[in-house]
Amino acid sequence: MTADLFNLSAVEPAPDTAGERIFQAARELFYQQGIRAVGVDAIAAAAGTTKMSLYRNFGSKDQLVAAVLEAQDRLFWEWWDETIARCPDDPRGQIECLFREFETIASDDDSCRGCPIANASVEIVDTDHPARRIVVRHHQEMLRRLRELAARLGARDPDELGDALMLLMGGSFLSRLCFDDLGPVRSVSDVARQLIDVHTRAASPA
Amino acid sequence: MTADLFNLSAVEPAPDTAGERIFQAARELFYQQGIRAVGVDAIAAAAGTTKMSLYRNFGSKDQLVAAVLEAQDRLFWEWWDETIARCPDDPRGQIECLFREFETIASDDDSCRGCPIANASVEIVDTDHPARRIVVRHHQEMLRRLRELAARLGARDPDELGDALMLLMGGSFLSRLCFDDLGPVRSVSDVARQLIDVHTRAASPA
DNA sequence: GTGTTACGATACCGTTCGGTACCACGCGAC
DNA sequence: GTCGCGTGGTACCGAACGGTATCGTAACAC
Numbered sequence: 335m336t337a338d339l340f341n342l343s344a345v346e347p348a349p350d351t352a353g354e355r356i357f358q359a360a361r362e363l364f365y366q367q368g369i370r371a372v373g374v375d376a377i378a379a380a381a382g383t384t385k386m387s388l389y390r391n392f393g394s395k396d397q398l399v400a401a402v403l404e405a406q407d408r409l410f411w412e413w414w415d416e417t418i419a420r421c422p423d424d425p426r427g428q429i430e431c432l433f434r435e436f437e438t439i440a441s442d443d444d445s446c447r448g449c450p451i452a453n454a455s456v457e458i459v460d461t462d463h464p465a466r467r468i469v470v471r472h473h474q475e476m477l478r479r480l481r482e483l484a485a486r487l488g489a490r491d492p493d494e495l496g497d498a499l500m501l502l503m504g505g506s507f508l509s510r511l512c513f514d515d516l517g518p519v520r521s522v523s524d525v526a527r528q529l530i531d532v533h534t535r536a537a538s539p540a
Numbered sequence: 541m542t543a544d545l546f547n548l549s550a551v552e553p554a555p556d557t558a559g560e561r562i563f564q565a566a567r568e569l570f571y572q573q574g575i576r577a578v579g580v581d582a583i584a585a586a587a588g589t590t591k592m593s594l595y596r597n598f599g600s601k602d603q604l605v606a607a608v609l610e611a612q613d614r615l616f617w618e619w620w621d622e623t624i625a626r627c628p629d630d631p632r633g634q635i636e637c638l639f640r641e642f643e644t645i646a647s648d649d650d651s652c653r654g655c656p657i658a659n660a661s662v663e664i665v666d667t668d669h670p671a672r673r674i675v676v677r678h679h680q681e682m683l684r685r686l687r688e689l690a691a692r693l694g695a696r697d698p699d700e701l702g703d704a705l706m707l708l709m710g711g712s713f714l715s716r717l718c719f720d721d722l723g724p725v726r727s728v729s730d731v732a733r734q735l736i737d738v739h740t741r742a743a744s745p746a
Numbered sequence: 747g748t749g750t751t752a753c754g755a756t757a758c759c760g761t762t763c764g765g766t767a768c769c770a771c772g773c774g775a776c
Numbered sequence: 777g778t779c780g781c782g783t784g785g786t787a788c789c790g791a792a793c794g795g796t797a798t799c800g801t802a803a804c805a806c
Binding site for chain 2: 752753754755756
Binding site for chain 4: 750751752753754757761762763764765766767770773774776
C-alpha cells in the first residue's frame with residue numbers, strides 16, 4: 335500500500351460536495367490531458383455537476399488550477415515525509431529509499447504522466463499566474479531537501495550531489511512522458527546509489 | 541559561435557516566403573508560450589501574413605506543429621553531430637564535450653525554455669497526433685546514441701550509463717522550466733563526468 | 747498575349763472557450 | 777413556518793478557437 339504521489343483517487347475523505355467532486359475531476363483531467371486541453375465544461379461534466387458550482391467554489395479556472403497544484407504539492411511532501419520516516423537518522427538510507435520507491439511507483443503505474451507540477455510549468459508561462467509561484471516553490475524546496483540530505487550524509491559537495499539527484503528525479507518524470515515504454519527510469523535508483531557512493535567515497539583514487 | 545540547439549533565428553537561409561515566415565514564427569511562439577497557447581491567428585500575425593497562407597502551406601495546425609518538431613529534431617542532431625565530431629574516436633571526450641556545451645548553452649540562454657520536443661509531450665497526449673511519433677522517436681534515438689557512446693567508451697553497464705546520461709539531460713531541460721534561476725543545471729556536466737568515471741573505473745574497490 | 751503560381755485581404759463558418767445571470771429546488775437552522 | 781445556503785438547470789455573453797471560401801493581384805513562365 336504505497337502512496338502514489340499524485341494521481342491517487344482520494345486526497346481527503348472525499349465528502350460528496352460539488353466542490354470536492356470538481357476538485358478531483360480537475361486533478362485527474364489536468365494530469366491526464368494537460369491543463370489547457372481541459373475546459374471548465376469538461377470538468378463540470380466529469381464531476382457530475384455544472385459550471386456554476388465550479389465558479390461558486392473556485393472563482394476561476396486559474397484559481398482552480400492553483401488549488402489543484404497546491405494539493406499535489408502537499409501530497410508529494412506527505413509521501414516524501416512518510417518515506418524518509420522509515421529510515422530515521424539515516425540520510426543515506428532515506429535517499430535510497432526515496433529513489434527506490436519513486437522508481438517503483440513511476441514504473442508500475444501505467445497512467446503515470448510525469449510530475450503534474452513540472453508539467454504545469456510547460457503550459458503556464460505567465461509569471462503572474464498563481465500556479466507559477468507554486469511550481470517554482472515546489473522545485474526549490476525539492477532541491478533544498480535533496481541538498482540537505484546530501485549534507486547530512488556527509489557528501490564532499492552536498493550541493494552538487496543534491497543537484498544530481500534533482501536532475502535524476504526530473505529526468506525520470508520527463509521520461510515517462512517521452513517514451514512509450516519505461517525508458518531510462520528503470521535505472522534511476524541504481525544511478526542515485528552510484529552518485530551517493532561517488533560523493534561519499536574517501537577520496538578520488540585517480 | 542555555438543549552435544543553439546533549438547531557438548536559433550534561422551534554420552535555413554530563410555527565403556522570404558510566406559511559408560517560411562509562418563514556420564519561423566510558429567517555432568518561436570510554440571517554444572516560448574506553448575503549443576496550445578498559440579492560435580493560428582497569432583502565428584499568421586507574427587509572420588506578417590494571413591491564416592490562409594498558413595493553411596495553404598501546412599494544411600492544418602497539427603501538421604504545422606509536426607513540421608516544427610521535425611525541424612527541431614533535425615536541428616538537435618545537427619548540433620549533436622557537430623559537437624561529437626570535434627572529438628573523433630574518443631567516445632569519452634565526445635560525451636564530455638556534449639554535456640559541457642549543453643550546460644553552457646542551457647545556462648547562457650535566458651530564453652531557454654527546456655526542450656521543445658519534450659515540452660510537446662506534455663501538451664500532446666493523443667497517440668495518433670503526428671507530433672507524438674516525433675517526440676517518441678527523438679527520445680528513443682537519444683537514448684540509443686547515449687547507450688552506444690557508453691558502450692564504445694567501455695562502460696561496464698553501457699545501457700545503465702546511457703540511461704543515467706539521458707536522465708541528466710532530461711532533468712536539465714525540465715529544470716530550466718521549473719526554476720526562476722539556473723537551478724541544478726549548473727552541475728550537469730560535472731555529474732556526467734562522475735558517472736562516466738564510475739562506469740569505467742577498473743572495479744568497485746568496496 | 748495566356749496561363750500558372752503564390753500571395754494578401756476579408757468575410758465567414760461552426761464550435762468551444764472562460765465566465766455570468768437567473769431561477770427553482772432541497773436542505774438544516776432557528 | 778421561513779430563512780439562508782448550497783446546489784442543479786439552463787440559457788446566455790463576448791471572445792477566441794481551427795478552418796474555409798472568395799476575390800484580386802503581382803510575378804513569372806511559355
